[in-house]
Amino acid sequence: MSEVYLNNKLAGEVDNPQEIVEQFREQRRKGEISPNANIFFNELTKDVYVETQKGRARRPLIVVKDGRPLITEEHLKKLEKDEMQWQDLLQEGLIEYLDAGEEENCYVAFIEDQLTPDHTHLEISPLSMLGLTASLVPYGNFNQSTRLNAGAKNQKQAVGFYAANFSVRMDMDVNLLHYPQKPIVQTMMHDIWNFDQHAAGQNIVVAIMSYKGYNMEDAIVLNRGSLDRGFGRSTYYRPSLAEELRYAGGLVDEISIPDKDVKGYKSEKDYRFLEGDGIIYPEAVVREGDVIIGKTSPPRFLSSLDEYSIASSTRRESSVALRHGEKGIIDFVLITENEEGNRLIQVRVRDPRTPEIGDKFTSRHGQKGVVGLIVPAEDMPFSSSGITPDIIFSPHGIPSRMTIAHLIELLGGKVGALSGRYINGTTFDAEPEDALRKELLNLGFKENGMETFYNGETGERMVAQIYAGNMYYLKLKHMVANKLHSRARGPIQLLTRQPTEGRAKEGGLRLGEMEKDTFIAHGASLLLKERFDSDRTIVPVCEECGLIAVSDEFRNRSYCPLCGDTVEINNIDISYAFKLILDEFKSLGIYPKLQLESKY
Amino acid sequence: MGDLYKEYMDKLPARVMQELKEYLPGSVSQSKLRQVLDKTVEEYEESKAAPGECIGNVSAESIGEPGTQMTLNTFHFAGVAEMNVTVGLPRIIEILDGRKELSTPSMEIYLNKPYSQGKDIKKLALSVKETLFNDIAVEFLINIVDLSITIVLDRGQMKSVGLIPSTVVNAMKKQTKGYIVKADSNEIILKSRSKDVNLNNLYNTKEKLKKVHLKGIKGVKQVLPVKRGDEFMIITAGSNLKEILRLDFVDSSRTVTNNVFEIANVLGIEAARQAIINEVFGVIENQGLNVDIRHIMLVADTMCTTSVIKGITRYGVVSEKSSVLARASFETPIKHIINAALVGEIDFLESVVENIMINQPVPVGTGLPTLVTKVK
Incomplete structure (x- = not known):
């Protein structure tokens, strides 16, 4: 007796599980049972599991009977003529979707040639094992699996052409590549997915060599000439937003150029781009701190708004200004209403970005790297045919990562560029490398893809032959311009008087616990004190009671709130954080008494 | 010749002197020997830690940094040895925390002749097993x-x-x-x-x-007679040093347990100190890491100075710190502050952490020297 589980709940028992399972499958193929159901016979426990729930990962396979796939040439012809659809194949039971359980009962052939009478299914294409981005990696079957994953992941971060209506969209944090290209070495998925309509990279010439050490540790060297011709250029869009909010008591925000007597008024210079309606005009070149939308809000506390005060003078400044470290050109101004009917202003800032040192680029094989140097075109090494590479990639990135596909793509790209055609690099189903090599030989190049190179500065011939060719390179959205950060002076936190944290708040870089230990270990005591001086304060202390006293700057005297002004009061130099903890002790009812002593 | 050595007896440690005697040929001339000894003294003085050198911190970093690499390797080595003994980072943590209950107590019992040659080895092992x-x-x-x-x-x-x-x-x-x-x-x-x-x-x-x-002996849960080199010995799971040492076939001068508390009880605190050093250093060497033994000696000394083994925890050596602020800055601050407030403790701000808290120069390295003359 075998137990039968429907969606993991015991449904009953059967005597002939194998037969039942077979019958179930037959009926499903005939369309008598929903194609969404799966059945699985566990040969260890002899249990039968029927699954109909949502959320199972399933994949389509061609059904095989007696070593022959049910889909024949006839079907393929019909498909081509549009006389048949995918849905028809499914309904006729030629293709079925399997879940993880049912797959255990099946014997799936990888390609048609491998079929034996024992096989139950055939892959539609070996490519169907991979996800979308993974199948966009050319020659993926030549890569180590981790690199394939890395390559797939990197493509998602590529700067490309994400939507044709970008000019009327207000998306946050958008990058747009200026001259996107279709890859020379492509896979089947590029066609299926219409990749040419939203390409995300450019075909460039890559030389695998070192260049003065500026491409070590995964860095790449860029050719200034290529940048000038538009390689890797992109635009960064970022919208800012302001709403005229309504508050209790009929008060509203007002979008206008703020009056000078408004609380928190910046400076006239900051508002210089605003037009009469309080909004910036398009194509204005703005820098950090410039106001984009002028706005004032009613006073924060209504109680303070009594009959004697003048309403306008108590209004607060709440304009939207460009954030710290940002720059750009006003691209688009949108005036509309939000769901509650409040006036809504959106201003999009555009910032053109030419690649610079620190920007991140990658091939499609997880070979990401950061620009280490931009070399003038005339100083770049050149090949005997006069080609200068756009990127110089370090050979040290290859052996440990074993990205053979990176090398094959380079070769394929070279053949494609020279013969003027696209190279099929579909994983498991690509143009063989041997054929590419032969074609390269016929095109008048060395079969192994090597070329003689000359030093761009001295003109000397290089001793080594350089492996060079064309590759599809992607610019990734991580650009230094968004990450660069430093601080000398800047904002502090209200509570602790220590510097703020994070780039957005123009914060400091924390000298942490372990960093502190290194200073101590070096005995650099005074340097350590200086590092921690960020919240240094001078505090008067009453010698009598040991508590913090008051220093009155106006009358130039100090006094202790407890002991009066007849006691001796001395100033001490401590961190504000320590003053804070003393206050916290006091709030707990602990009396932290300071006993001062001359240090010398 | 002997006189010259005697002259330098106070300037060099005995170990170095012995090594010198071993390596120098007996025929070395008086003046050459003096040159060698002078150079040795110079080097010795040079390698001493300078006053104000923050040796504790240096030790902590020297053990801690390689320790980060250890975690990854730990799993690979577990269970390879003949008996399942805790190794790697968990073992080091166990020792340094001063835990009384070990996860795998174990002993290495060396035997007297003729048993060390393999006589009745199985019988002896079985007689020990509980x-x-x-x-x-x-x-x-x-x-x-x-x-x-x-x-x-x-x-x-x-x-x-x-x-x-x-x-x-x-x-x-x-x-x-x-x-x-x-x-x-x-x-x-x-x-x-x-x-x-x-x-x-x-x-x-x-x-x-x-x-x-x-x-058998209480606590000895498992025995394994093994041959190490050309000598037979018994490895046990479970430990009872006191009873094992009483057995007359046991070589009491070499038999050890990995339970340092037991060693402290049976052989005294100095032996326990050495045991800590051996155990920790053994793990570090086993992992192929390179840490100078002096760092571990310092830690072991710190753990043993009070004549009982104290772990590097808030209940152990940290609770011995004289400064309230220093104690409060390391785990459970409220407990320390409340107790300090209850008895009116005074913090003389003599150590490092307190001075960092109030932002004053710390009394190590360049912060240590002060004026001797009173400025008045």
Whole structure:
């Protein structure tokens, strides 16, 4: 007796599980049972599991009977003529979707040639094992699996052409590549997915060599000439937003150029781009701190708004200004209403970005790297045919990562560029490398893809032959311009008087616990004190009671709130954080008494 | 020649002197020898830590940095050795925390001649191993109707550990006062003398019986005779140094346990200090890391200076710190501040952490020297 589980709940028992399972499958193929159901016979426990729930990962396979796939040439012809659809194949039971359980009962052939009478299914294409981005990696079957994953992941971060209506969209944090290209070495998925309509990279010439050490540790060297011709250029869009909010008591925000007597008024210079309606005009070149939308809000506390005060003078400044470290050109101004009917202003800032040192680029094989140097075109090494590479990639990135596909793509790209055609690099189903090599030989190049190179500065011939060719390179959205950060002076936190944290708040870089230990270990005591001086304060202390006293700057005297002004009061130099903890002790009812002593 | 060595006796440590004597040829001339000794003294003075050098911190970093690499490797090495002993980072944490209960206590028992040559090695090993009543019983049956316990003995097992039923019964009788014991060839039946015995009682007795010690050394759960080099020895799981050292076939000068607390109790705190050093250094070497032994010696010294082993925890050496602020800055601050407030503790701000908190120069390195003359 075998137990039968429907969606993991015991449904009953059967005597002939194998037969039942077979019958179930037959009926499903005939369309008598929903194609969404799966059945699985566990040969260890002899249990039968029927699954109909949502959320199972399933994949389509061609059904095989007696070593022959049910889909024949006839079907393929019909498909081509549009006389048949995918849905028809499914309904006729030629293709079925399997879940993880049912797959255990099946014997799936990888390609048609491998079929034996024992096989139950055939892959539609070996490519169907991979996800979308993974199948966009050319020659993926030549890569180590981790690199394939890395390559797939990197493509998602590529700067490309994400939507044709970008000019009327207000998306946050958008990058747009200026001259996107279709890859020379492509896979089947590029066609299926219409990749040419939203390409995300450019075909460039890559030389695998070192260049003065500026491409070590995964860095790449860029050719200034290529940048000038538009390689890797992109635009960064970022919208800012302001709403005229309504508050209790009929008060509203007002979008206008703020009056000078408004609380928190910046400076006239900051508002210089605003037009009469309080909004910036398009194509204005703005820098950090410039106001984009002028706005004032009613006073924060209504109680303070009594009959004697003048309403306008108590209004607060709440304009939207460009954030710290940002720059750009006003691209688009949108005036509309939000769901509650409040006036809504959106201003999009555009910032053109030419690649610079620190920007991140990658091939499609997880070979990401950061620009280490931009070399003038005339100083770049050149090949005997006069080609200068756009990127110089370090050979040290290859052996440990074993990205053979990176090398094959380079070769394929070279053949494609020279013969003027696209190279099929579909994983498991690509143009063989041997054929590419032969074609390269016929095109008048060395079969192994090597070329003689000359030093761009001295003109000397290089001793080594350089492996060079064309590759599809992607610019990734991580650009230094968004990450660069430093601080000398800047904002502090209200509570602790220590510097703020994070780039957005123009914060400091924390000298942490372990960093502190290194200073101590070096005995650099005074340097350590200086590092921690960020919240240094001078505090008067009453010698009598040991508590913090008051220093009155106006009358130039100090006094202790407890002991009066007849006691001796001395100033001490401590961190504000320590003053804070003393206050916290006091709030707990602990009396932290300071006993001062001359240090010398 | 000997005089010259004597002259430098106070300037160089004995170990260095001995090494010099070993390596220098006897024919070395008086002046050459003096040159060598002077150079050695110079080098020795040079390698001493300077006053104000923050040696504790340097030790912590020197052990801590390689320690980060250790975590990853730990799993690969576990279970490879002949017996499952905690190694790697977990073991170091165990020692430095000063934990009394080890996850895998173990001993290495060296033997005297002729046993170290392999004589009776299996017998000796077996004699050391602890046999509990549970080990020789097949099953314990509680008869609910007449409230008796029937124990079925495993004759084969008894024979292999060298026990006869009468000794078993005798050992048992001490634990089972108030019961009538009837024994035959492979069954023991216990019945209570008093009438008011209930099932609960009976069950407790049964559980107690399982743990009755019959033979061997208490705590030695497993034994493994091995040959190390050309010498036979016994490795155990479970440890009882005191009892093992009493056995006359044991070489008491070399036998060790990995339980440092036991060593402290049996051999004293100095031995425990050495044991800590050996254990920690052993793990570090085992991982292929390179840490100078002096760093570990410093840690071991810190743990042992109070004559009891104190772990590097808030209950151990950290609680010994004189500064309230320093203690409060390391785990459970509220406890320390409340206690300090209750007794009116004074913090003299003499150490590093407190001075960082109030942002004053720390009294190490360049922060240490001060003016001797009073400025008035």
